[in-house]
Amino acid sequence: MIRYALTCGAGHGFESWFASAAAYDTLSGAGQVSCPICGETRVEKAIMAPAVTPARKAEAAAAAEARPKLGTPQSELEAALAALRRQVEENSEYVGMNFATEARAIHEGASPERAIYGEAKPEEAKRLIEDGIPVAPLPFRPARKSN
Structure with a gap:
């Protein structure tokens, strides 16, 4: 895929994607490329800068990869909470x-006694x-409410 910056005969600028440079040439030659603003089919390629990823972005991506993952406990407290969660989820309904x-x-004996967990409104x-x-x-x- 290739993206071109284009201008029409009326001076409107716009961008469009094409399967290849040859595909653009074929479609343009057949009058099938038109300005989305005025519908003009006299369309030419405009000067545009190439989309190259600068080294800074590559470095930023590498730094992001090196950062700890959100699900990984980062402290003893987080590890203890994760262990508590596993304990509750494995041993209760x-x-x-x-x-x-x-x-x-x-509590009233109407349901079998077992460990449960869930959600309740503060008033409840x-x-x-x-x-x-x-x-x-x-x-x-609860896990279903986690992002």
Whole structure:
């Protein structure tokens, strides 16, 4: 693919992509290249600078490659939180937005006792605590909410 800066007979400037230089010549010769502003088919190539990646961009790309990845823990605290998350996810059931309902059902014996985690609105969590149902906030968001 090649990109050309073009001008029409009316002086409008625009750019367009072509499969090759020969493809441009063929289409232009057949009158199939036209100005998107006025529709003029007398179109010529304009002077343009080549798109070359400067060395600075290559150096910046190499530096970005050397940076640590976002998912990799960068401190002991981050590693501990990642371990806690794995522990919770491996040993309990995610119940989503039904957390308050399910926690209450387990506490009252209406649901089988098991470790669960999920999401609750602050008011729901407060009511659970007021009713003596043991709950605790987790220091991470569920995986489905992570970017």
